[in-house]
Amino acid sequence: xxxxxxxxxxxxxxxTACFLARDHGAAVTVVERDTSLARASSSLSLSSxxxxxxxxxxxxxxxxxxxxxxxxxxxxxxxxxxxxxxxxEPGYLYLATPAGAASLRAVHALQRAEGVDVALxxxxxxxxxxxxxxxxxxxxxxxxxxxxxxFDGPAxxxxxxxxxxxxxxRFVEADAIGFETRGDRVTGLRCADGARIDGHAxxxxxxxxxxxxxxxxxxxxxxxxKKRDVFVLQTPxxxxxxxxxxxxxxxxxxxxxSLVLAGGxxxxxxxxxxxxxxxxxxxxxxxxxxxxxxxxxxxxxxxxRSAWAGYYEMNAFDHNGLAGxxxxxxxxxxxxxxxxxxxxxxxAVGWSMARLIAGLDAPLIEALTPQRLLDGRPLIEANxx
Ligand SMILES: Cc1cc2nc3c(=O)[nH]c(=O)nc-3n(C[C@H](O)[C@H](O)[C@H](O)COP(=O)(O)OP(=O)(O)OC[C@H]3O[C@@H](n4cnc5c(N)ncnc54)[C@H](O)[C@@H]3O)c2cc1C
Numbered sequence: 001x002x003x004x005x006x007x008x009x010x011x012x013x014x015x016t017a018c019f020l021a022r023d024h025g026a027a028v029t030v031v032e033r034d035t036s037l038a039r040a041s042s043s044l045s046l047s048s049x050x051x052x053x054x055x056x057x058x059x060x061x062x063x064x065x066x067x068x069x070x071x072x073x074x075x076x077x078x079x080x081x082x083x084x085x086x087x088x089e090p091g092y093l094y095l096a097t098p099a100g101a102a103s104l105r106a107v108h109a110l111q112r113a114e115g116v117d118v119a120l121x122x123x124x125x126x127x128x129x130x131x132x133x134x135x136x137x138x139x140x141x142x143x144x145x146x147x148x149x150x151f152d153g154p155a156x157x158x159x160x161x162x163x164x165x166x167x168x169x170r171f172v173e174a175d176a177i178g179f180e181t182r183g184d185r186v187t188g189l190r191c192a193d194g195a196r197i198d199g200h201a202x203x204x205x206x207x208x209x210x211x212x213x214x215x216x217x218x219x220x221x222x223x224x225x226k227k228r229d230v231f232v233l234q235t236p237x238x239x240x241x242x243x244x245x246x247x248x249x250x251x252x253x254x255x256x257x258s259l260v261l262a263g264g265x266x267x268x269x270x271x272x273x274x275x276x277x278x279x280x281x282x283x284x285x286x287x288x289x290x291x292x293x294x295x296x297x298x299x300x301x302x303x304x305r306s307a308w309a310g311y312y313e314m315n316a317f318d319h320n321g322l323a324g325x326x327x328x329x330x331x332x333x334x335x336x337x338x339x340x341x342x343x344x345x346x347x348a349v350g351w352s353m354a355r356l357i358a359g360l361d362a363p364l365i366e367a368l369t370p371q372r373l374l375d376g377r378p379l380i381e382a383n384x385x
Contacts, residue, residue, distance in 0.1 A: 003027045004357055005189050005199035007176045007213060009035070011042040011153065011343055012335045013205035014160035015350025016357075018076070021167035023351075024358040028164070029197065031189065033175035037157075039276065041207050042343065044310025046230060046261065047153030048244050048254065049344035050092040051116045052144055054107050054382035055320065057367040058341065059114045061348040064364060066147045068347035069156070076159040078166045083159035089149035090254075091243040093130075094142040094383075095295075100248055101139040107382065108142050117146045132239050132298055143243065150244065150254065153343045160350070172197075176206070178216045184330045186217070201331045201357050208313035210336035219326055220373070223337040225311035226266070227274040231284050233260040234305045237298030249291045252385055259305065264288050276309045312340040318378035323349050323368040324356060333357060334370055339384060 004020055006013045009032030020026040037043045049069070051062045068075060073082045096104040104120075111118050120142055123135040129143075161171070174195060179202065180188035189197040204213045204221075214221030237260075244254040253262035267283050284304060293300045315322060315337030326332040335353050338345060352362040367379055 003029060003199040004201045004203065005197055006030045006203045006205055007189065008032065008204070008206035008210070009037065009161075009171060010040045010205065010207050011157040011160065011346040012207070012338070012349060013203070014157055014164060015346040016203055016205060016335060016353040017169045018160040018164035018167065019351045019354035020357060021164055021169045023354055026354075026358065027168065029170045029172060029199070030164075031172055031174050031176050031191070031197065033173065035171070035173045039311070041311055041313055042157045043154055044308060045153045045343045046150070047156070047343045048092075048150040050144060050148045050244070052092050052094060052107075052111060052118060052142060052148070052383060054110065055367075055379055056110075056114050057365075057379070058320070058345075058381060059111065059116055061345045061364060063147060064348040065344055065346070068351075069151060072156065072159060076163040078162050081159075081162060083155060083162070085151045085155045085159070087149060087151040089146060090241060091144035091146075091148045092246065093144075093243040094246045095138055095248055096140045096142075097137055097248045098139040104140050104142055116144070118142055118144050130241065132237065132296055134295055134297055138248075148244075156343070156346070160346075176213060181217075184328065186329060186332045201333065203353065203357065204326075204332070204334040204336060207336060208311045210313070210334060214326070214334065217326060217329060217332060219328070219370070221322065221334065221336065221370070222316045222373070223313055223322070224272040224316065226270055226272065226314040227276060227278075227309050228263060228266065228312050228340070229279050229283070229307060229309045230261055230263045231288065231304055232256075232306045232308075233262060233299070233302045235260055235299055235302040237296070237301065239296065239298070245295070246385060247291065247295050251288055251291045253292060253296075260299070260302070262288060262292055264291070276311070279307045279309055281307070313337055313342065315339050317373055319381045319384045320379050321345065321349065321368050322370045322373070323353060323365040324362075324370055327371050327374050339381070341384075
């Protein structure tokens with residue numbers, strides 16, 4: 001297969017490039033403007049995986065990806081490395097008060113119909129399973145019994161890069177600013193340093209910064225950078241069996257070894273491109289901590305050990321990834337806008353993108369086609385964290 005140019009060296013770009021080279025023998029160049037990857041969402045992710053979505057496509061992508069993650073050591077082994085990503089599967093736990101119980105039941109029915117291994121628990125059952133949880137105000141909890149948990153996302157990202165390199169993928173540092181085109185074909189990529197990189201297929205995988213590249217091809221990709229803060233908490237409290245808990249208040253928490261990670265919806269207007277070093281510690285003190293302590297009384301005693309922020313690559317149209325051929329172009333594709341669930345979907349999406357670019361069918365990502373933007377057919381994901 002002739003040269004494929006992937007713009008963006010985050011986990012989506014790296015996975016797509018790796019599968020193109022590994023499975024289809026493609027010659028691939030990944031163009032990344034910041035090889036430190038310091039601001040890439042893939043470097044700042046919570047790297048958790050769930051099947052408790054509201055859209056079947058997301059359940060399917062996560063199930064496929066979970067199977068891949070379980071055998072990542074074999075899938076992405078190189079001559080001198082067998083990658084380990086520390087996958088654990090304690091599940092996700094969605095909690096509902098009486099006000100939210102009906103919608104939790106409805107989405108549960110949908111998930112069961114799709115084969116998701118999830119159970120509804122009463123407050124009494126929750127209290128038995130998680131004695132550290134305050135359940136008095138709750139009506140229901142939805143617990144993933146298998147196939148949900150978390151892993152070392154940067155290790156997965158590294159493994160895709162290493163395997164890709166072993167299969168011949170070239171990684172180059174350059175800032176992509178536009179395209180050369182002829183008719184309905186893209187023929188080259190223009191870079192800020194004046195270089196031009198020719199290819200036969202082009203993939204926009206530039207995460208939160210994909211919109212200007214879409215615009216260069218006349219397409220509005222409604223994707224922008226929304227900052228999300230993560231707080232790392234030290235506490236004497238033990239939370240045995242703690243899943244990733246989604247509280248009715250909108251806050252979430254999970255353990256990471258002996259630490260607790262927590263976050264919540266941003267305060268204020270959720271502006272694009274808010275500076276990453278501007279962590280909202282006031283939000284933690286005034287909102288998050290009281291809510292955490294209300295749900296887990298033992299978290300009354302804690303210390304904020306550190307915090308970080310990263311950008312969700314938010315797709316304002318419907319909070320789902322855009323993956324597939326770009327409308328109106330014969331050889332231009334995108335995989336962007338995964339709105340905070342891209343790390344977990346990168347194996348299934350990268351594998352499917354590679355198939356599509358190689359001219360094969362890619363049923364796993366059909367529903368994520370960017371054509372839905374032009375058709376005005378949003379694929380609304382209700383369970384965005
Ligand atoms: C705090 C936080 C928590 C998260 N938690 C989870 C989670 O629990 N589970 C989950 O599945 N996902 C989670 N995510 C989301 C997940 O990390 C992202 O969906 C995923 O990493 C997106 O990967 P990407 O490759 O599309 O984007 P990125 O990793 O951002 O990569 C895009 C790359 O493109 C490069 N680029 C941009 N423009 C150009 C250009 N013009 N030229 C060259 N290069 C360019 C950038 O430098 C960047 O390196 C979280 C994200 C954050 C920030």
